[in-house]
Amino acid sequence: MKKLAIVAALCLMLWSCNSEPTLQQYFVENTESKDFIALDLTTDILKLNKSEISADENAALETLKKMNILAFKADEKNPAKFETERAKIKTILKNEKYQELIKVNSGKEGGAVYFVGKDDAIDEFVLYANKNDAGFAVVRVLGKNMSPTSIMTMLSVLKKADLDIEQLKPLQKMVPN
Template sequence: MNSSIKTIIMMLFLVVTLQSCNQDPTLQSFYVDSELAPGFTSLDVPISLLKIDETLLDEEQQEAYDSVEKLSLIAFVAEEGNAEQMNIEYAKVQTILKNPKYEELMRGGNSTDGKFIVKCIGDGDNVDEFILLGNSNDKGFAVVRVLGDDMNFTKIMKLATVLDSGNIEETQLKEITKFFQ
């Protein structure tokens, strides 16, 4: 009986070990691995720091605002001599975002000014994460994660119009907007 317990424990250990080896990299692991690495800058911003006057929001914008918990940014800043490292790190993010769990919503830009792609985890009215990946040959690249519960892309886009008209330069989002200017 003692040997069968040992066998079960060894089998369980083997299954856990094999399963952990097969884990593909995630955006979260990329953030954790990169946030203190040379060339990177990171920022987490709770939605409350956006300083939005909620009395000006319509019903859909308010629903979108309530569904967002925080914005999380990691950016690799292009500098002289780090282009090769930037390309390696950018390729890592692109590989992660090829995972089928990330559904593509839109893409845009051009090869001169830069490109962007928006992806999400979830569907319809039940999105838990939106991901914006933007790159610029002369500035670097950034990944912005919009984290929340039961978010809706259409409503989030309507909320974005409020952000466009507001003065977000006075918040911690200054770093994000600076990168994309």
């Protein structure tokens, strides 16, 4: 009887494990890779004067926890790796948990915005952008109970922000000279 209970427990554990890759796993696996640039940003990057933002803007900012950015720079030395990594991201984003909001594509470049959660309680926005000759970037905007309205409000707050450009310096490696 004891053996049966152990076998049943092991089967349950194996069955409950999701073998599909997640975006979080992808970020963790590639953060230290020389092929990627990784950044973790908080709202501190905005350098906002709290007295200059409205209560609605402040409330929208309170729903935001942080942003994770992972970028792959494509060049003539790594076209196969670029295609492999881009395919991995596309496979992950096909998971039904990522709900597509918008997608744009012009052949050589494109992008999409996804979200995780409910329409009025979004936990994660994912922005994916790719350009065949430059690479791709994935931005995870993590929060709690965000909404499309709060995201739009946050975008308007960016206009008032004095961005801390130092935190974004690693991304300059992505921009061609």
